[in-house]
Amino acid sequence: MDQVRETVRLVGDVLGAEVVGVYLHGSAVLGGLRPASDLDVLVVSRRSMDERERRVLLDGLLERSGSANGVRPVELTVVVRSEVRPWRYPPTGDFLYGEWLREDYEAGLLPQPEPVPDLALLIPMVLAGDRPLAGPPPARVLDPVPHADLVRASVAGVPELLGELDGDTRNVLLTLARVWSTLATGEIRSKDAAADWALDRLPPEHRPVLAHARELYLGRRYDEEHWSGGLRARVRPHVEAVLAEIERLSPR
Numbered sequence: 001m002d003q004v005r006e007t008v009r010l011v012g013d014v015l016g017a018e019v020v021g022v023y024l025h026g027s028a029v030l031g032g033l034r035p036a037s038d039l040d041v042l043v044v045s046r047r048s049m050d051e052r053e054r055r056v057l058l059d060g061l062l063e064r065s066g067s068a069n070g071v072r073p074v075e076l077t078v079v080v081r082s083e084v085r086p087w088r089y090p091p092t093g094d095f096l097y098g099e100w101l102r103e104d105y106e107a108g109l110l111p112q113p114e115p116v117p118d119l120a121l122l123i124p125m126v127l128a129g130d131r132p133l134a135g136p137p138p139a140r141v142l143d144p145v146p147h148a149d150l151v152r153a154s155v156a157g158v159p160e161l162l163g164e165l166d167g168d169t170r171n172v173l174l175t176l177a178r179v180w181s182t183l184a185t186g187e188i189r190s191k192d193a194a195a196d197w198a199l200d201r202l203p204p205e206h207r208p209v210l211a212h213a214r215e216l217y218l219g220r221r222y223d224e225e226h227w228s229g230g231l232r233a234r235v236r237p238h239v240e241a242v243l244a245e246i247e248r249l250s251p252r
């Protein structure tokens with residue numbers, strides 16, 4: 001895939017020999033890319049980037065990431081190996097790029113090191129997917145994440161998710177289904193597989209909303225997303241039902 005190769009080349013141009021490994025994760029390794037899927041990439045480096053390197057990497061990603069003309073959004077995370085091996089929670093990420101932050105980046109924001117609890121979810125996907133784009137297999141670079149930290153990270157992201165419900169409905173519903181399934185089984189599923197798992201366990205009245213989100217995920221771009229008035233009215237009752245299950249399974 002040309003976009004993946006371009007992303008790996010950009011990382012190499014910026015970090016050179018400081019790159020320990022570059023790994024694919026997310027939809028590409030969990031179940032296959034869908035029409036609106038990001039290209040999710042983890043970079044493990046030997047040291048933190050300086051300001052010039054951050055600027056060059058950011059500018060390159062702004063050019064290469066998108067959502068039109070066959071270009072997919074890129075979500076790229078850089079982590080210094082010593083921040084995650086030995087593992088500790090919450091881990092610190094060195095650099096994060098995602099399209100949801102594009103306006104901030106274009107306004108001058110430069111990604112800086114900060115705690116990234118989601119690395120507790122990302123690293124298990126990297127290890128399970130075992131898709132090195134550069135460097136050794138991920139098991140030689142990354143430590144396993146304890147189940148307790150996987151649970152902590154899953155729950156930690158829920159409040160932010162709920163704030164995005166109206167504007168990013170399909171992703172919020174599918175991610176909540178994945179949080180529920182992860183808490184119940186310890187396994188991180190693809191979004192559609194998590195929806196299948198949850199649909200088998202939801203009361204009938206709460207299934208249509210998630211079934212529609214799954215259908216959108218499998219076959220529609222974001223600009224093709226549509227919710228009828230009847231389904232839209234059932235979104236929040238569905239969310240409340242899933243949140244009750246998440247709360248029931250969350251550590252006290």
